[in-house]
Amino acid sequence: MLVSEMAETHSLRLPERRRPRRTQVERRAETRARILAATIESINEIGYQRTTSAEITRRSGVTWGAVQHHFGGKDGILGAIVEDSFNDFSAGLAEAFESLPRKTSLPRRIGTFVDAAWEHFGSARYRASFEILLADSVSREARAEPERNDLSWQNEILKAWTRIWHRLFPELDLGRRRTLMIQHYTISTLSGLASLQLLAGKPPPFLRDELELLKKTLAREFRGAGSGNGKED
Amino acid sequence: MLVSEMAETHSLRLPERRRPRRTQVERRAETRARILAATIESINEIGYQRTTSAEITRRSGVTWGAVQHHFGGKDGILGAIVEDSFNDFSAGLAEAFESLPRKTSLPRRIGTFVDAAWEHFGSARYRASFEILLADSVSREARAEPERNDLSWQNEILKAWTRIWHRLFPELDLGRRRTLMIQHYTISTLSGLASLQLLAGKPPPFLRDELELLKKTLAREFRGAGSGNGKED
DNA sequence: CATTTTACATAGTACGTGCAATGAAAATGG
DNA sequence: CCATTTTCATTGCACGTACTATGTAAAATG
Numbered sequence: 069m070l071v072s073e074m075a076e077t078h079s080l081r082l083p084e085r086r087r088p089r090r091t092q093v094e095r096r097a098e099t100r101a102r103i104l105a106a107t108i109e110s111i112n113e114i115g116y117q118r119t120t121s122a123e124i125t126r127r128s129g130v131t132w133g134a135v136q137h138h139f140g141g142k143d144g145i146l147g148a149i150v151e152d153s154f155n156d157f158s159a160g161l162a163e164a165f166e167s168l169p170r171k172t173s174l175p176r177r178i179g180t181f182v183d184a185a186w187e188h189f190g191s192a193r194y195r196a197s198f199e200i201l202l203a204d205s206v207s208r209e210a211r212a213e214p215e216r217n218d219l220s221w222q223n224e225i226l227k228a229w230t231r232i233w234h235r236l237f238p239e240l241d242l243g244r245r246r247t248l249m250i251q252h253y254t255i256s257t258l259s260g261l262a263s264l265q266l267l268a269g270k271p272p273p274f275l276r277d278e279l280e281l282l283k284k285t286l287a288r289e290f291r292g293a294g295s296g297n298g299k300e301d
Numbered sequence: 302m303l304v305s306e307m308a309e310t311h312s313l314r315l316p317e318r319r320r321p322r323r324t325q326v327e328r329r330a331e332t333r334a335r336i337l338a339a340t341i342e343s344i345n346e347i348g349y350q351r352t353t354s355a356e357i358t359r360r361s362g363v364t365w366g367a368v369q370h371h372f373g374g375k376d377g378i379l380g381a382i383v384e385d386s387f388n389d390f391s392a393g394l395a396e397a398f399e400s401l402p403r404k405t406s407l408p409r410r411i412g413t414f415v416d417a418a419w420e421h422f423g424s425a426r427y428r429a430s431f432e433i434l435l436a437d438s439v440s441r442e443a444r445a446e447p448e449r450n451d452l453s454w455q456n457e458i459l460k461a462w463t464r465i466w467h468r469l470f471p472e473l474d475l476g477r478r479r480t481l482m483i484q485h486y487t488i489s490t491l492s493g494l495a496s497l498q499l500l501a502g503k504p505p506p507f508l509r510d511e512l513e514l515l516k517k518t519l520a521r522e523f524r525g526a527g528s529g530n531g532k533e534d
Numbered sequence: 535c536a537t538t539t540t541a542c543a544t545a546g547t548a549c550g551t552g553c554a555a556t557g558a559a560a561a562t563g564g
Numbered sequence: 565c566c567a568t569t570t571t572c573a574t575t576g577c578a579c580g581t582a583c584t585a586t587g588t589a590a591a592a593t594g
Contacts, residue, residue: 092540092591099541117350117436121582132583133543142582199435201500203350249507252497253514256505257486260493264485267434272489274482281486285518325561325570332572354552364573365553371571375552 100138102128104152107145111196112266116203146200153197154225157188161232174237175287181236182254182283189258190275195266198259229255240290250289257282333371335361337385340378344429345499349436379433386430387458390421394465407470411519414469415487415512422491423508428499431492462488473523483522490515 090098106128110119121142125132139145164184168177188194229251242250261278265271272278323331339361343352354375358365372378397417401410421427462484475483494511498504505511 089591095541095591115436120580122580131543134541136583137541198496202432202435202496203348245507246510249510250514252505252507253490253511256493256497256511257490258493259496260489260491263431263435263492263496264489272485274478274485277479277482278486278489281483281518281522285514288521289514322561328561328571353550355550366573367571369553369572 108196116199341429349432
């Protein structure tokens with residue numbers, strides 16, 4: 069389905085007052101959102117390669133001039149998608165943390181944590197980000213461009229992850245090394261689920277059980293890791 | 302490093318008898334291997350996008366005519382990589398199974414299984430296959446080409462996986478649904494590790510520990526799943 | 535209402551990419 | 565040693581893609 073059909077499907081039948089005098093910020097926000105949505109949709113439906121500039125304009129219903137104005141170019145769209153995805157992810161984790169009553173049991177905290185994380189990794193936007201980063205990051209180091217964009221998103225995402233982690237599970241003391249290992253394992257599994265969904269074209273059939281299995285694994289690793297048990301390396 | 306430098310680094314200094322009268326099968330095998338190796342290397346180093354036909358000929362040291370002759374075109378190379386990767390994977394698992402003495406303990410069997418599986422998922426060839434499939438499979442369903450190539454590699458890989466699985470762990474009876482779930486979970490984690498390695502550009506720092514954690518998880522799930530315990534859905 | 539700024543539209547273009555077409559060299563087989 | 569097949573090399577080209585350049589409409593500003 070084309071994004072352009074979402075908001076103005078019947079606009080052809082109502083030619084009177086087609087544009088009800090929208091304000092600039094409204095226009096700006098809507099076209100930006102349409103471009104981003106169209107790009108994400110296209111990447112998920114036909115893949116990164118085939119998501120061309122023409123395809124984006126076709127799906128979004130806007131012209132290339134709009135893209136140029138708002139994002140500068142195609143790279144601008146892709147960068148914005150990755151950035152938004154990451155920001156919403158941090159916000160979502162923080163929100164899940166806030167909405168949790170004080171002194172919730174460890175398994176329950178793990179549950180909400182994994183669920184909130186999957187809210188991110190399971191989204192179409194993350195899948196798009198994944199393809200974008202994959203297509204971009206590998207080639208970036210070849211060009212020897214050390215920084216330029218979001219100064220190594222990897223460190224950023226790891227930092228945010230660790231921050232939330234420590235706030236959610238303050239009593240844990242597994243040692244820095246083991247903590248990072250379990251974090252990386254969790255990300256691997258969740259991102260792996262997302263990437264397999266990309267390859268299969270449909271969500272994993274046993275998704276819920278797999279998330280439960282991950283929770284169980286985390287719970288097991290956390291058990292017996294109360295304050296003071298960790299050994300730093 | 303260029304693949305073309307591997308075998309004929311000093312050939313410029315020994316112009317006499319440059320080509321010691323190789324047989325056809327030798328020539329064929331070598332150039333094919335060089336092309337495949339160059340493509341895999343390129344995908345891992347500079348990414349799928351930048352792995353152009355020119356880049357492949359540059360790294361392999363052969364011309365486009367050779368590629369055309371052996372693979373028909375670029376798609377031929379990519380397809381061969383995926384196919385070879387999958388075949389070697391099945392062979393590797395089977396071999397690991399054969400080399401295992403009768404009545405090995407369950408944890409040890411799990412260990413060799415995970416290690417053998419990572420031998421596959423951790424290889425540069427798999428990472429290349431992953432990018433190829435990602436770039437190709439998503440766009441294929443958009444073009445509505447139901448079969449054509451290896452008739453849904455997904456089913457094939459799942460079948461082979463299940464086949465080995467049942468030979469390695471014949472006493473398990475978790476029920477079909479739960480078995481498939483755990484398989485998918487294992488693939489997700491391993492493939493996730495591989496994809497994160499692609500994004501990071503370097504192998505995961507805690508790889509060994511993460512594999513151990515996966516083994517532990519599997520062992521725990523298998524425990525108490527002797528013959529007759531499974532419940533079919 | 536006039537002016538300035540912002541938001542979008544249209545047409546043309548430079549460039550990379552994969553490949554077709556053709557030919558030469560190398561090996562095989564008699 | 566010759567004919568045939570296999571293997572590899574060269575050149576030119578059609579095509580898609582992202583983008584530049586420039587023009588127009590719409591909203592803000594006073």
